[in-house]
Ligand SMILES: Nc1ncnc2c1ncn2[C@@H]1O[C@H](COP(=O)(O)OP(=O)(O)OP(=O)(O)O)[C@@H](O)[C@H]1O
């Protein structure tokens with residue numbers, strides 16, 4: 001049975017698109033047929049992060065409006081088997097995202113795919129509501145920082161009240177916390193909220209902790225989901241999160257400051 | 272104050288601790304507001320209609336507020352009646368304590 005996952009946060013710029021790309025790619029790497037949909041109408045970005053921006057011909061809104069078939073708009077990833085991207089429209093107005101239109105496309109995708117990832121726009125307006133409405137799972141992307149945690153709490157309230165599962169009185173959307181841009185060094189100095197604090201406040205299960213990492217920017221520069229950079233700690237952390245989502249028991253990594261040996265420090269100085 | 276306090280640097284809560292505390296306070300408030308039931312506007316309107324049968328008042332003279340504490344909630348209804356023929360305006364306020372699991 002296909003599952004719909006929304007990647008959401010309330011607050012902007014916390015790493016939803018980065019996480020959608022990495023998580024979706026991670027699922028496909030494990031053999032699940034996965035489609036990532038960009039719900040950020042007017043601010044298309046997933047295509048760049050996935051490196052398929054030059055292959056966009058039709059988009060999500062074209063399909064909703066009946067101007068193109070779904071198969072014409074879906075872009076197959078060139079690196080990973082089983083991975084598809086549905087880009088959003090760059091120009092049209094947000095009202096184009098109708099509930100019936102979105103539902104129809106999701107129903108069609110559900111017949112073909114194992115997982116459908118909805119990359120939500122920031123905020124709690126129409127685009128964000130449409131991205132979360134049909135979800136079975138919600139991954140709440142949160143930075144260890146006051147406004148991000150507050151907005152995550154807010155979006156959790158929206159999911160619990162306004163999702164289809166909530167409206168229909170079905171079993172609730174499964175919530176998962178993904179803490180991103182975590183900097184253990186600053187946490188140790190008491191400058192940044194600990195993951196335990198965020199967890200205590202939001203009180204939902206922890207899916208993963210993605211460290212602040214230069215690999216994320218590097219990957220986005222070349223249009224590659226960071227999970228494919230398996231040497232990077234961020235890439236490994238995303239891969240672990242996918243494993244946990246699928247039910248594997250994996251310990252959290254990259255949460256403590258790595259103790260640097262004498263030679264490491266020496267090398268670092270001279271590097 | 273002992274002389275030793277002079278040398279001791281007071282242990283201040285770290286920035287992260289302050290962040291956590293502030294979040295816990297603001298979210299406690301926001302979560303309570305979020306659960307406020309949708310029926311309040313309707314209740315307010317119906318109360319107004321009932322009162323209007325007996326006294327003529329303006330629409331903005333009835334205020335309904337729900338407060339939650341742990342274990343019970345208070346529903347506060349404020350009705351401002353027009354001034355009697357002579358004398359100062361007087362407000363009649365009624366409080367209804369509604370038991371419920373907040
Ligand atoms: N773990 C990380 N380490 C370092 N930089 C990161 C990390 N995660 C995300 N970023 C950076 O943060 C910025 C915002 O990321 P991203 O676009 O994924 O956020 P978003 O939540 O999708 O934003 P929007 O709300 O605008 O859609 C990007 O520049 C990205 O490179």
Ligand SMILES: [Mg+2]
Nearest residue numbers: 016017040045
């Ligand atoms: Mg985004």
